[in-house]
Amino acid sequence: MSSHGAPVPMTSHAAGPLAGRAEVPGDKSISHRSLILGALCVGETRISGLLEGQDVLDTAKAMRAFGAEVTDEGGGNWSVHGVGVGGFAEPDQVIDCGNSGTGVRLIMGAMATSPISATFTGDASLNGRPMARVTDPLALFGCQAVGRAGGRLPMTIVGAKDPLPVRYEVPVPSAQVKSAVLLAGLNAPGKTVVIEAEATRDHTERMLSGFGAEITTEETEDGRVITLTGQPELTPQRIDVPRDPSSAAFPVCAALIVPGSDVLVPGIGLNPTRAGLYTTLREMGADLTYENEREEGGEPVADLRARFSPDLTGIEVPPARAASMIDEYPVLSVVASFAAGQTVMHGVKELRVKESDRIDAMASGLRANGVTVEDGPDWWTVTGLGHGNVPGGATCASHLDHRIAMSFLILGMATRQPVTVDDAGPIATSFPIFEPLMTRLGADLRRAAG
């Protein structure tokens, strides 16, 4: 990973038509949860299609440190021999979650109700991100957290010896916070209740149910009320991880903006809590179809077909859709640069506390490449220039953020001048095959010589 190595500058030159099949890797959210839930069962969970990105590899390493036996069997197949709910051992080393907010927050939740302590750290990006959103609710179970000023990593969590169940209204739309509370609730007696005003990705709920926990979700006037009965015996599973809709976004968006393109992205998980980008793109006039719609492992799945879309128009993206496409705004802003008119994105304050401040990172890079962007605390607008009119030519900072790096490389595929990112290294956290996959479709990505 680049945070531990030299930066990898990369330049994206105008691409020929992009064509062919883009087999993107497994879903990052489901991959983290598969390893963590596998570690919380007694017996063997078998996982196929695991995302072997650095974020998930760091979670695999962490699960080993807590006592699970995690084996890479090759070809995306993994085996986890877990220790059971409440069975985590105390790690004898610092847990380094690298770049992954999901990894660290979910693991903190999973260990917070066991009588052990663990110290967590990460790279410069992760160590700058807020953890109080997770440690505040975890304290209600009886655990303690000692970190740096502002609730930042490195941080030690002292797990609760006699955990209490919790009722918690999540104050920010965050699946990581919701999941941390639910995972902590697993080892607390009685019922833990989490209430979220806005629906966020529900993989934890679906998977906990699949592993045999008693968990219900009720839609109420106050939002979704999720109730988990603590101290279940989880049953090991076979998990076939669907391909990641957040990674699929990159070849799909590239096909929409590169003239003549026609790309098929097969087997994409289209859980409604994740698919907001695709609804948005279709509203903008994208030639994007769902083929072979089916259900796999309890998740809706389809093959996405994206073709060059010459008549994209800017739209107002409803704030209620934000949670279902929160990781896709950077690449949406790239597509919006090639649309006619303004694309307005409201209710996206969370973008400021991702791997980078994603509004700031995209706004600066797009402006440097000739696109007009305005932004405020929880909104931004991109004024599209239409196809063939985006200048490009600038170097953009990726700020240790995989999605920022990939978004600017997609931008350069359709700008008049090439676009460079200062460091493509972070792409390995979520989409390690991005460069060969996009190159095979027809992209022209070049690493700096030397």
Ligand code: S3P
């Ligand atoms: C994730 C939740 C989201 C998302 C992240 C993955 C998850 O973060 O941005 O990439 O797997 O739960 P928040 O919970 O902070 O919104």
